[in-house]
Amino acid sequence: MNSKTPVIQLKNVSKTFGEVRSLSEVNIEIYPGEIVGLLGDNGAGKSTLVKTIMGFHQPDEGGEIWFKGEKINEWNVAKARELGIETIYQERALCEQQPIWRNMFMGREIKNKFGRLNVKQMKSEATRLMSEHMGFTSTAVHPDNAVLTMSGGEKQGVAITRALYFDAELVILDEPTVGLSLSETKKTLDFIQNIKKSGRSAIFIDHNIFHIYPAVDRMIVLDRGKVAGNYKKSDITMDELIESMYRVARTGSIKE
Amino acid sequence: MSENKDSKVKNNAARPPSFWRRFGMQFGIWSVGIFMWLIFVFTASEAFTSKDIYLAFASSTPLFALMAIPLTLIVITGEIDLSFPAVMALATATFAKIYSGTGNIWVGFIAALIVGTLCGYFNGWLVTWFGIPSLVITIGTSFLFRGIELAWMNGSGVGLTDDKLLGVANLLVGRSFFGIANQFWWTILATLILWFILNRTQFGAHVFLTGDNKTSAQLMGVNVSRVKRRSFAIMGFFAAFAGLVASFEVSYFWPTLGEGLLMNSIASVFLGGTSVFGGIGTVTGTFVGSFIIGAINAGIVASGINAFFTQVFFGLVIILSVIMQAVISKRIKR
Numbered sequence: 001m002n003s004k005t006p007v008i009q010l011k012n013v014s015k016t017f018g019e020v021r022s023l024s025e026v027n028i029e030i031y032p033g034e035i036v037g038l039l040g041d042n043g044a045g046k047s048t049l050v051k052t053i054m055g056f057h058q059p060d061e062g063g064e065i066w067f068k069g070e071k072i073n074e075w076n077v078a079k080a081r082e083l084g085i086e087t088i089y090q091e092r093a094l095c096e097q098q099p100i101w102r103n104m105f106m107g108r109e110i111k112n113k114f115g116r117l118n119v120k121q122m123k124s125e126a127t128r129l130m131s132e133h134m135g136f137t138s139t140a141v142h143p144d145n146a147v148l149t150m151s152g153g154e155k156q157g158v159a160i161t162r163a164l165y166f167d168a169e170l171v172i173l174d175e176p177t178v179g180l181s182l183s184e185t186k187k188t189l190d191f192i193q194n195i196k197k198s199g200r201s202a203i204f205i206d207h208n209i210f211h212i213y214p215a216v217d218r219m220i221v222l223d224r225g226k227v228a229g230n231y232k233k234s235d236i237t238m239d240e241l242i243e244s245m246y247r248v249a250r251t252g253s254i255k256e
Numbered sequence: 257m258s259e260n261k262d263s264k265v266k267n268n269a270a271r272p273p274s275f276w277r278r279f280g281m282q283f284g285i286w287s288v289g290i291f292m293w294l295i296f297v298f299t300a301s302e303a304f305t306s307k308d309i310y311l312a313f314a315s316s317t318p319l320f321a322l323m324a325i326p327l328t329l330i331v332i333t334g335e336i337d338l339s340f341p342a343v344m345a346l347a348t349a350t351f352a353k354i355y356s357g358t359g360n361i362w363v364g365f366i367a368a369l370i371v372g373t374l375c376g377y378f379n380g381w382l383v384t385w386f387g388i389p390s391l392v393i394t395i396g397t398s399f400l401f402r403g404i405e406l407a408w409m410n411g412s413g414v415g416l417t418d419d420k421l422l423g424v425a426n427l428l429v430g431r432s433f434f435g436i437a438n439q440f441w442w443t444i445l446a447t448l449i450l451w452f453i454l455n456r457t458q459f460g461a462h463v464f465l466t467g468d469n470k471t472s473a474q475l476m477g478v479n480v481s482r483v484k485r486r487s488f489a490i491m492g493f494f495a496a497f498a499g500l501v502a503s504f505e506v507s508y509f510w511p512t513l514g515e516g517l518l519m520n521s522i523a524s525v526f527l528g529g530t531s532v533f534g535g536i537g538t539v540t541g542t543f544v545g546s547f548i549i550g551a552i553n554a555g556i557v558a559s560g561i562n563a564f565f566t567q568v569f570f571g572l573v574i575i576l577s578v579i580m581q582a583v584i585s586k587r588i589k590r
């Protein structure tokens with residue numbers, strides 16, 4: 001694949017809920033091996049954008065989603081995941097009464113060619129992933145344990161490991177550090193660097209510019225459903241970025 | 257992954273959940289069953305030590321157990337179906353009409369199963385398409401299906417004593433192995449099939465996820481509407497089958513078929529440890545729950561207690577079991 005071909009590209013994507021326009025004519029593209037930070041105030045449309053990329057929301061008429069240079073017509077979550085987009089949602093997207101292994105393989109269960117689930121393999125894979133990738137020391141990592149017995153960081157671990165397992169081309173992290181301890185946050189930020197090292201892409205959403213700025217290659221600022229700014233990290237210092245974020249919040253425009 | 261080298265992987269003592277945590281609920285159901293049985297063995301030892309009463313359980317309990325078992329799936333998805341007794345009747349009416357019209361048993365039989373499945377699918381479609389709570393909409397469809405059946409049959413029943421029907425009657429409700437009713441084996445088969453569907457297919461996995469947290473399931477690509485529609489369709493299929501079994505058991509199709517089975521089926525599901533909030537449940541629990549309900553019915557009469565007390569006993573057992581489950585699940589969460 002040509003590295004100039006974006007992994008994912010949104011063309012003129014708008015999303016309206018009743019009277020509320022959450023996204024308006026958004027154009028973005030994410031290239032292979034690129035970590036893009038998505039910044040914006042509450043209600044700027046960050047989560048709507050993520051859910052539209054994932055196919056959870058359908059874009060309004062006229063919006064197009066292109067994956068690796070191909071226009072995708074019937075976009076839905078199952079298809080997005082099949083093509084290699086995984087998201088670590090703000091709300092974790094776990095089914096807490098269910099055991100870890102069911103959460104790990106939620107929506108993409110391992111089955112044989114007759115459709116019979118391979119429960120044994122899912123359990124052993126879940127165990128392997130939890131200990132190898134997350135390095136959990138608590139007893140809560142047994143694959144049969146219900147997720148509700150785990151701590152917040154461990155739950156996040158399940159969500160991250162799940163995204164990692166399926167070798168995603170593009171990983172979207174929607175405020176992954178909310179509610180995490182310092183060491184858990186560091187682990188998550190390391191995880192983002194590993195995505196880049198393996199040549200894959202990521203979209204990193206966070207309120208905290210101090211988390212975003214060191215981790216990303218490019219930053220997109222979203223304001224009231226519109227792309228208000230798009231900066232390469234080499235073109236802007238953290239102070240300038242903070243300054244322009246304030247300006248956007250006040251005036252709705254990135255320019256002075 | 258390199259960043260975790262410093263973490264203590266070697267101390268990663270992955271212990272399985274305790275026996276209590278994993279099987280507490282099942283353990284509770286079985287204890288209720290055994291406890292009840294012991295009470296009856298002492299209070300009505302004559303009846304409960306002869307095999308006749310067990311043969312009676314094996315013939316009467318399947319009439320609602322056959323529907324309680326698929327109902328488990330619907331309850332796990334967080335929905336409920338109140339229309340299956342009417343589906344039983346409408347599907348069996350289809351059989352009676354087609355058989356009397358064409359004389360072909362198997363066409364009638366398959367048509368009945370198809371009608372049942374479609375009724376169930378219709379329920380599921382109403383629930384998922386319009387987002388109406390199933391508790392409400394299936395009251396509506398219950399009247400609808402029952403009304404269509406009564407109007408179609410003109411309110412009258414049909415005898416199923418034709419010689420040509422002997423074969424299918426034997427297959428469904430004949431007696432085999434020491435006089436055990438065949439419907440008992442059908443119930444075992446239904447339990448096995450639905451256990452497999454629930455625990456070893458992707459659809460079954462999605463049933464749990466749908467009932468546990470619908471939004472999470474959708475975010476991860478589970479088509480929760482399709483899961484619900486299919487669960488209702490399975491319910492309809494089994495309701496039709498149970499309708500045929502119940503009618504052949506008495507060699508007569510009553511237009512009121514199914515009345516009185518609703519509460520027994522629902523009670524069996526909850527007694528069996530399925531969570532009313534969805535996400536948790538087992539078909540084996542429902543199977544045991546059904547036989548506890550069946551035993552209460554027969555046990556009260558056999559113990560010589562006034563039959564009017566049946567409902568008192570019934571109520572107590574159900575309330576106590578549900579309280580016990582609530583306590584157990586609280587302890588499991590800790």
